[in-house]
Amino acid sequence: MRKSISRVLPLLAGVALLAACSSGTTTSTESAPAQSAAASEAAAAGDSCGTTVEEIAAAAQAEGQVNLIALPDTWANYGGILKSFRETYGIEAPVANPDASSADELTAVTTLQGQPDKPDSIDIGPSFTQQAIDEGLVEPYKTTNWDQIPDNLKDANGNWIGSYYGIMSIATNATLVPNVPTSFADLLKPEYKGMVTLNGDPREAGAAFAAVVAASLANGGSFDDLMPGIEYFAKLKEAGNLQVIDVTEAAVLSGDVPIALDWTYNFPGLVPALQEAGFDFQIKIPTDGFYGGYYAQSVVSDPVHPCAARLWMEHITGDAGALGYIEGGAVPARLAALQEAGLITPEMQAKLPTAEQLAQIAFPTPAQVDAMKAQLTENWGPMVADK
Numbered sequence: 001m002r003k004s005i006s007r008v009l010p011l012l013a014g015v016a017l018l019a020a021c022s023s024g025t026t027t028s029t030e031s032a033p034a035q036s037a038a039a040s041e042a043a044a045a046g047d048s049c050g051t052t053v054e055e056i057a058a059a060a061q062a063e064g065q066v067n068l069i070a071l072p073d074t075w076a077n078y079g080g081i082l083k084s085f086r087e088t089y090g091i092e093a094p095v096a097n098p099d100a101s102s103a104d105e106l107t108a109v110t111t112l113q114g115q116p117d118k119p120d121s122i123d124i125g126p127s128f129t130q131q132a133i134d135e136g137l138v139e140p141y142k143t144t145n146w147d148q149i150p151d152n153l154k155d156a157n158g159n160w161i162g163s164y165y166g167i168m169s170i171a172t173n174a175t176l177v178p179n180v181p182t183s184f185a186d187l188l189k190p191e192y193k194g195m196v197t198l199n200g201d202p203r204e205a206g207a208a209f210a211a212v213v214a215a216s217l218a219n220g221g222s223f224d225d226l227m228p229g230i231e232y233f234a235k236l237k238e239a240g241n242l243q244v245i246d247v248t249e250a251a252v253l254s255g256d257v258p259i260a261l262d263w264t265y266n267f268p269g270l271v272p273a274l275q276e277a278g279f280d281f282q283i284k285i286p287t288d289g290f291y292g293g294y295y296a297q298s299v300v301s302d303p304v305h306p307c308a309a310r311l312w313m314e315h316i317t318g319d320a321g322a323l324g325y326i327e328g329g330a331v332p333a334r335l336a337a338l339q340e341a342g343l344i345t346p347e348m349q350a351k352l353p354t355a356e357q358l359a360q361i362a363f364p365t366p367a368q369v370d371a372m373k374a375q376l377t378e379n380w381g382p383m384v385a386d387k
Contacts, residue, residue, distance in 0.1 A: 049307035053144055053314050057089055059307035065092040066308035069108055069119040070100040074249055074269035076164055077328025084324060085315045091308055099248050102128040103204035109137045109300050120309035122298055125206020126162070127373045129296050130366060133159050138298035141310055143317050148337040152363050153294055162294030163316045164330040165361070166263040167285055167353060168214040174280045176258045183288045184218040184232065187259070193240045195258040198233070199247040203380055207247075210293045211261040212376065213364075218289025223364035226372040227379070234383045253277050263293075265329035268351070285357065292353075292361035294333075319343060326351055331358070 049059045060066070072095075073079025086093055096117065097104065102124040109132075112118035124132065132138045133155075140158035143149075153162035170187070172180045177195065181187050187196045202208035216222070216229025236242040245251060247260050253273055267274075267283055274281050297316060299309045315321045319341075322332035326348045335352075338344050344352075352358070364372070 049310050056307055056311050056314060060091055060311040061089060063305040063308045066305050066312050067117055067120045068093055069096045070105050070123060071095045072098040076265045076330040077269060077324050080327055081321050081324035084320050099246060101200055101205040106132055106137055116304060118304050119300055120303040120305045121312050122300060123295050125209055126296055126369050127209045129160050130370055136301055139301045141299045141313060143313050145317055149333045153333045160296035160298045161317060162296050163333050164325040165292055165294035166265040166330050168210050168291045169264045170284045170286055171260045171262055171267055172282050173258050174282045176255060180282050182284045183286050184215050185288055188239055194243055196236060196241045197247055197257045197260045198244045199262050202376055207262055210291060214289040214291035217291055218286060223368040226375045230379050230383055237384055237387055268329040290360050
């Protein structure tokens with residue numbers, strides 16, 4: 001699993017959900033001249049790669065490699081998605097620092113500028129997308145399937161695409177914790193002392209940020225008011241129940257993570273290893289704090305392998321990548337298109353959230369995300385981290 005401090009879903013219902021998603025178009029707050037210059041440079045680079053997947057693939061194969069970062073194999077089945085990409089195109093796709101955080105990814109893009117191992121593409125939480133744009137770390141790229149991606153899962157200018165999403169959950173090692181919690185309220189009970197694991201610092205890690213949002217919703221907050229979530233974690237820490245450690249595969253299998261606040265899609269890939277270790281992990285969507293969130297992918301500015309970076313974006317949003325996300329329990333942005341094409345088998349459908357759960361998912365706007373991030377930056381230290 002990743003986005004930790006070290007790196008720091010019936011058929012028609014899904015179609016209806018994604019149709020509803022298309023109602024909210026995201027926008028960037030970049031200045032017009034900066035955006036125009038970036039778009040012009042990116043367009044020039046894109047033209048040299050081609051305009052079809054076949055043309056882009058040929059140009060990418062000439063480059064021979066795409067540099068990726070923060071994509072652990074068990075996160076939303078990235079292991080399978082990477083395997084299909086390498087086998088389909090014969091392109092090397094090394095992944096640096098698999099357990100890195102969203103903040104770490106942006107740092108890598110900056111510090112490795114001009115180096116051959118600089119990331120070509122990133123995968124970050126929504127609380128980091130505007131920072132990436134403002135700092136000029138990403139460049140616009142609209143995939144060939146752009147029109148099939150809902151408006152609220154992409155930046156209007158092409159700076160990022162949210163190719164997959166999931167639901168924040170309470171994952172419990174029932175072998176170690178027989179009384180499995182089902183709500184944020186449950187987690188405050190004394191019996192869970194030292195057990196509740198936040199997957200990183202929410203100021204740096206997207207998964208941890210999402211857990212605070214979910215906790216806020218569970219305690220009377222909203223996308224416009226994150227304070228109830230911050231206050232909740234202050235209480236959780238005061239009770240001695242909270243631990244902040246890397247929710248990595250090794251930590252889960254060692255038993256160091258009795259209870260984790262993490263995405264629904266981060267545990268299906270661990271099932272064989274968990275069974276071998278004798279652990280029964282149970283995944284519960286909190287009854288009092290339902291939150292679905294996406295991760296955003298971008299081509300970085302001035303990439304080492306510009307065409308391979310674009311091909312990677314085509315792959316993860318294309319049919320092969322999207323079906324790969326479903327295999328890992330994540331929901332692909334192009335779910336409606338896959339369903340319309342009849343590409344989702346009953347077995348795949350069983351790995352998706354239920355129709356009821358899908359219908360509940362709503363994403364905060366970029367402006368709401370930025371406001372929540374500001375609240376978190378100001379209050380997390382004095383109220384939680386430094387206590």
